[in-house]
Amino acid sequence: MDEEPERAKRWEGGYERTWEVLKEDESGSLKATVEEILFQSKRKRVIESHEQVRLGMMRHLYLVIDCSRSMEDQDLKPNRLTSSLKLMEAFVDEYFDQNPISQVGIITTKNKRAEKLTDLTGNPKKHTAALKKAVDTVCAGEPSLYNSLSLAIQSLKHMPGHTSREILIVLSSLTTCDPGNIYELIKTLKSLKVRVSVIGLSAEVRVCTVLTRETGGFYHVILDESHFKELLMMHVKPPPASSSSECSLIRMGFPQHVLAALTDQDAKPSFSMSHLEGGSGGPGLSLGGYFCPQCHAKYTELPVECKVCGLTLVSAPHLARSFHHLFPLQAFVESPMQELQGDRFCQACEGELKDKRIFTCPSCHGVFCTECDLFIHDSLHCCPCCIHSHIGP
Amino acid sequence: MVMGNSHLAMSRTNKLAVIASHCQDSHFLYPSKSWKGADSGADDASSSGDGKYELLSVANNLIAEEMRNVMSKTEVRGNSTDTLLAGSLAKALCYIHRVSKELEVGQEIKSRILVIKAAEDCALQYMNFMNVIFAAQKQNILIDACVLDSDSGLLQQACDITGGLYLKIPQKIALAQYLLWVFLPDSEQRSQLVLPPPAHVDYRAACFCHRNLIEIGYVCSVCLSIFCNFSPICTTCETVFKIQLPHMVKPKKKKLKQLA
Numbered sequence A: 001m002d003e004e005p006e007r008a009k010r011w012e013g014g015y016e017r018t019w020e021v022l023k024e025d026e027s028g029s030l031k032a033t034v035e036e037i038l039f040q041s042k043r044k045r046v047i048e049s050h051e052q053v054r055l056g057m058m059r060h061l062y063l064v065i066d067c068s069r070s071m072e073d074q075d076l077k078p079n080r081l082t083s084s085l086k087l088m089e090a091f092v093d094e095y096f097d098q099n100p101i102s103q104v105g106i107i108t109t110k111n112k113r114a115e116k117l118t119d120l121t122g123n124p125k126k127h128t129a130a131l132k133k134a135v136d137t138v139c140a141g142e143p144s145l146y147n148s149l150s151l152a153i154q155s156l157k158h159m160p161g162h163t164s165r166e167i168l169i170v171l172s173s174l175t176t177c178d179p180g181n182i183y184e185l186i187k188t189l190k191s192l193k194v195r196v197s198v199i200g201l202s203a204e205v206r207v208c209t210v211l212t213r214e215t216g217g218f219y220h221v222i223l224d225e226s227h228f229k230e231l232l233m234m235h236v237k238p239p240p241a242s243s244s245s246e247c248s249l250i251r252m253g254f255p256q257h258v259l260a261a262l263t264d265q266d267a268k269p270s271f272s273m274s275h276l277e278g279g280s281g282g283p284g285l286s287l288g289g290y291f292c293p294q295c296h297a298k299y300t301e302l303p304v305e306c307k308v309c310g311l312t313l314v315s316a317p318h319l320a321r322s323f324h325h326l327f328p329l330q331a332f333v334e335s336p337m338q339e340l341q342g343d344r345f346c347q348a349c350e351g352e353l354k355d356k357r358i359f360t361c362p363s364c365h366g367v368f369c370t371e372c373d374l375f376i377h378d379s380l381h382c383c384p385c386c387i388h389s390h391i392g393p
Numbered sequence B: 001m002v003m004g005n006s007h008l009a010m011s012r013t014n015k016l017a018v019i020a021s022h023c024q025d026s027h028f029l030y031p032s033k034s035w036k037g038a039d040s041g042a043d044d045a046s047s048s049g050d051g052k053y054e055l056l057s058v059a060n061n062l063i064a065e066e067m068r069n070v071m072s073k074t075e076v077r078g079n080s081t082d083t084l085l086a087g088s089l090a091k092a093l094c095y096i097h098r099v100s101k102e103l104e105v106g107q108e109i110k111s112r113i114l115v116i117k118a119a120e121d122c123a124l125q126y127m128n129f130m131n132v133i134f135a136a137q138k139q140n141i142l143i144d145a146c147v148l149d150s151d152s153g154l155l156q157q158a159c160d161i162t163g164g165l166y167l168k169i170p171q172k173i174a175l176a177q178y179l180l181w182v183f184l185p186d187s188e189q190r191s192q193l194v195l196p197p198p199a200h201v202d203y204r205a206a207c208f209c210h211r212n213l214i215e216i217g218y219v220c221s222v223c224l225s226i227f228c229n230f231s232p233i234c235t236t237c238e239t240v241f242k243i244q245l246p247h248m249v250k251p252k253k254k255k256l257k258q259l260a
Helices: A031-048 A080-098 A124-136 A145-156 A182-191 A206-215 A225-234 A316-321 A370-380 A384-390 B002-010 B035-040 B054-073 B085-101 B123-138 B153-162 B172-183
Strands: A059-066 A103-110 A113-121 A164-171 A194-200 A219-221 A249-253 A289-291 A333-336 A357-360 B018-021 B026-030 B112-117 B142-147 B166-168 B216-220
Touching: A059 A080, A059 A113, A059 A145, A080 A103, A080 A124, A080 A225, A103 A124, A103 A145, A113 A124, A113 A145, A145 A164, A145 A182, A145 A194, A182 A194, A182 A206, A194 A206, A194 A225, A206 A219, A316 B123, A357 A370, A370 B085, A370 B123, A384 B085, B085 B112, B085 B123, B123 B142, B123 B153, B142 B153, B142 B172, B153 B166, B166 B172
Parallel strands: A059 A103, A059 A164, A164 A194, A194 A219, B112 B142, B142 B166
Antiparallel strands: A103 A113, A249 B216, A333 A357, B018 B026
């Protein structure tokens, strides 16, 4: 294992005068400076993410949640466990929104053992239900990194090569109790091309630093709850694919949605295949649904993997959701308002340009205000004026 | 315009915006940028004296005038019959975003978009259109569609994803009636009314090579383009695929190009 030179720790560097960053305006309020700082960080995120790299679109992610005694600490309200589980639910929802064809599994670790809370599946409701139930678990004992990682590896190693395999660990304790040599396990992880990232809740632990550095993941320690949320959301975006992951054509089915009204003569109620494993309540019989094109098994929701024939079933909008990662929108050019001649109106929302800054799209030279710029880059992912000039007769 | 007036009349706090969209541009008919001037004019010649609610009469006149401006200014170039729907929807979303930001703390505004469409779909706009639909879904904005001529698959998908209503009007003379009956009520009131049943949406994907709708296809794991037949090279991102050979010979991998 090569030893990289350690970065200088923060206390070893020069003395930072952080109080000089904040400046008051004439009424004594700090609101303007705070907004400025938030705005700069948002802009940085937008600008950083624009490189043409191949991304791993189909992801298999295991979430490992530490349920040891240190999770009962109350520095995150009401206690670390409840707060982490709540943030996990939001993370799972956002994750499936941005990566609809991926799968997630959850593992918990306590008492020096690890157990699977949910298997790898693409259905977000199962995960949120399991996370809600897990709030009542008793936190006891010490976590075991080795056991949780080997449990995750057992299922991840059977996944096809074109998917990206990831593990995200939320670790709050400073210790881990392992039955074997964890450095050997790290070598195994590297050979299986699994990327492990850790979010620490207490302090930096050396074994995690080595783990993430060797496998190519990120290691961060949270400052407070909003920072925790930000770090979690960082993992929602697809990571750059490792150069050795295979690219292949995946066979998928696009089933039609059959809506049958009660007055239809031919409509026969049938069971949905997903209810076979003790479904989430509700009657099993339903009139309409999605039929697998290969074996005609019925499912009520997509995306799903057909249990009979093994074909992945998706619908076209699911694939379309991931398109904006592949064709990202360019960052707009910022310029002060004095340079603008002519009407002072934002071309997207028709509002007056009140801020000191305007943004110009580099390809169509449309002018936008700050709010629209943030909205366009966060949610819309396409420039309203470029769409118009795209099609000319 | 009847629809707009009745919406404004339903509640004092309702607001309205109208956008015209044609093949080269989309244009805000109401409220327009020069709105500020009309506000302060006391001797405004356009306000009618027949007892109508002031806002409604001003709105009507403005819409009519802007419509005349738009029709006279644009020269018809070429014979494209498709409208730039995605662009207009994007502008509408930005407008809604701005209006909701300008509200005071504690106030909420629920927004929806009604699209009245007579032209055909433009297939080139698919990706932008889907981006706009997902953004609307995230903001909980319903998109309703009222289609006059030909069915539009894109709008059907939009209404299904965002939870709005899609209706193809059988008789054009009864346009006002349909608009008032189906699209005027709010989303909460809609659950208590008997409305036209949801249309069957075709969610099958079109393959990139022939543009046929397929039920089973092959998806490239890098660029997510869909093909109907297995081919060794993806045409969009030019990645070479590993073919499963029966014997253990590794095919030579060509140098992988980056996404163009």
